[in-house]
Amino acid sequence: MTSDHAAPSPAVTVVGIGADGWAGLTDAARATLRGAEVVIGGPRQLALLPVECPGERIAWPSPLRPAVPGLLAAYTGRAVAVLASGDPMFYGIGRALTEVLGPGAVHVTPHPSSVSYACARLGWPLEDVEVVTVVGRPVARVAAVLHDGRRLLVLSADAETPGEVAALLRDRGFGPSRIRVLERLGASEERTTEPVRADDWPPERPPGDPLNIVAVECGRAPGTPHIGAVPGLPDDAYEHDGQLTKRHVRAATLGALAPAPGELLWDVGGGSGSIAVEWLRTHPACRALTVERDPERAARIARNAERLGVPGLRVVTGAAPAALAGLPRPDAVFVGGGLTAPGLLAACWDALPAGGRLVANTVTLESEALLADAYRRHGGELVRLAVAHAVPVGAFTGWRQAMPVTQWAVRKSADPFETPAATAGADR
Known part of the structure; x- marks a missing residue:
């Protein structure tokens, strides 16, 4: 069935952007950002835009989630684009926007997520990997998915996260687990560290780049109680x-x-x-x-x-x-x-x-x-x-x-x- 009325234009267009910045965007994504009267994003994402994007740049306030409705309302009637890291619908701002405005008012242009990049670099099948985010959440959440032989990707909050993950692994009896840190995935300065056991993670190790993801190959230490995935823990x-x-x-x-x-x-x-x-x-x-x-x-x-x-x-x-x-x-x-x-x-x-x-x-x-x-x-x-x-x-x-x-x-x-x-x- 057809209609004589065109569907309303989205109120907001969300553009996913990677660490490679403007160079990694599609032509359609670039056109959206060039035509936007207002571009909202985190300071790191906004800094990736070239001068050829003339729109007013607005950084998200903190805390972000409560500010979303009011900030969007302030720019009603203007062409608004939102910048997000990677895939906006994967632990990103896309969720908050669709919950506030409704999915019909939001158009999302995704970019490969850091998880997709990490699996590609590591040779890990994405469907076999457990993903845990500690962005704005306690690192203790990682403990719920620790099982011998499993592979984890931890979405880091900052440069301190890898050391915090290593400490948690040691504390929970998973010191033999192998850790790699993947930094600035997709950028020209991308780097992946050599694997190191959590037990061997040096306390004096200097923090790396804050834009990172932690890859863990879980290994349980001898004598550590087996904690299963179903109810009835010891x-x-x-x-x-x-x-x-x-x-x-x-x-x-x-x-x-x-x-x-x-x-x-x-x-x-x-x-x-x-x-x-x-x-x-x-x-x-x-x-x-x-x-x-x-x-x-x-x-x-x-x-x-x-x-x-x-x-x-x-x-x-x-x-x-x-x-x-x-x-x-x-x-x-x-x-x-x-x-x-x-x-x-x-x-x-x-x-x-x-x-x-x-x-x-x-x-x-x-x-x-x-x-x-x-x-x-x-x-x-x-x-x-x-x-x-x-x-x-x-x-x-x-x-x-x-x-x-x-x-x-x-x-x-x-x-x-x-x-x-x-x-x-x-x-x-």
Whole structure:
């Protein structure tokens, strides 16, 4: 079907530019920049433009993201171009612009990203490489993707990042990992360092160029605990005071919670934070917050999250249900403690949207009675999890039974008239 009306012109054209500057742009990209009345970008990108681009040059303020709507509004009606490093839609300004203006108002002209250049220089298949950005984010995020034999590319914040990555690798038991630093990719002065083990990274090594990417070939040191990619990490991966959902029960709990990319978890009664930590580790887009009334445990949760590569875990210090007020609406809730607090279970249930999941664990008869009543009213699935470990019994071996855990798992119905019988045993 055709229309008599032409599609509106984009409000902003975003041009990706590499370290090779003006020489690396296509003719179409150059024409866009020559014709722009206003060019917005970082100081480094703006400095790459020749004098033949007469438009007014505006540097992004800091912090950048909150300033985007107002800055664009100030130049409404003028031909605006935005300069971005490499591919603007790969950890770039393109995302913020399309979220503010809508994709129809933004035209993007990409340039090869630093990741594409790095893989080309290293001979690494792009699809087999894990990419982590630490631009404006903690270097601790790298810890979540450390697996023996894997290849990582770390998008650096500045010249200090390579040394920080090396220190993290040593601290997490990956000192044998080989590091290379690729600087100013695509420019005539491009440089790739010789590989060096993280253990051998000299503390006095002078910083290189701030425009760099760090390539890591992961190697785990002998004796370093194996931390897998699925829920059920070893209990000794966590710092705790005994308040820890144990490994086998934790794996079953995460299976019932069923994390999906982009979803938000409330971990109520966080203890050591293990459920929230492993929810976040399932996918980089997962989000979580944990509510813990004890300040010492709350601090311990934050340390566990940082250690295991998910420093974005939000820790709320306070007693539930009062501490739940004003929190963003969750997609799933786990209640690992405090079930007998008046109104807690009801508050968690009311916070869930239709289709949201709730999982609650307990080892006490009092809390078990609450879960049995909730199961009767809302349906779902009520199970008892029992784990026994083989232990020495004199010269022989026997079983030591851990305290059984009662678990209630339920999906909130979208149908207000759905009965508990209809939801019992339903897929979550």
